[in-house]
Amino acid sequence: MADFSTPWLTIVWNDPVNLMAYVERVFRRYFGYPQGEAHRLMMLVHTEGRAVVASGPREEMERHVEAMHEYGLQATVAKDDA
């Protein structure tokens, strides 16, 4: 059953194909993050292997993930179990 109080996450994963500058640009242009935050998130993907780039309702996260796939990034939807 849907639990409306549980936020969902959009996670972007590191991959060997995408250029760092490209990933940073996608975060800035698509999510509207300021340059510094886009850079921080990109570096998280690069160094930690993944980063949570958005949280909220499941349908919204699915739209984000579909958009990330259109940009060619590796992205998944996850439940925030923390």
Add this chain to the structure above:
Amino acid sequence: MTRVRAEGTGVRVDFAEGEAGILAGLAEQLAEIVDDERDPARGRMLPSAYPDDAEADAEFRRWTTSDLVDRKAAAARRLAARLHADESSALLDPDEADGWARTLTDLRTALASRLGIETDDDAVPNTTPGAVYEWLGQLQWTLIEALDELDGIAPTEIALPDGIEHADTDDDDDDADAHDDRRDDDEGGAAPSGGAR
């Protein structure tokens, strides 16, 4: 080699002899690959949104795959058509240039699938397809740099010491074993090695 730069409110791409034709051919192949359900490269362009939940994955794919495939194929065909129309030089508006950047990622993803590049530790093979893979990366990188310049983002904020190097898997990490012969200069991505120019 093909040159990319910001010009006015757009991005100017001046193609080196023959390179527009190569790129158009690759984009046409890409449009076919994304329509071919049996092609593993297609699968790599359509990763699972729910790797641990087969049911949710299937549901997500039911709602998204067809549209995604159509958009990727259409973008690749638009790129090819533009290249056939403007073989030596093209002035792109920012939206079209961002579209090119997306298609370049899809092209590199398809090539990575063919070349067995699965992780950052996999070297780009010293072959013609490997050189094409690096050339596409260089083209995308200069395109992004020009687009960021239009947005007022200085290249120095983007061109981190290991920026282009990481992306092309050339090593400034500590895995300096396998592919010394492909090692780039240390100039931060001005010219990845490889022979496609």
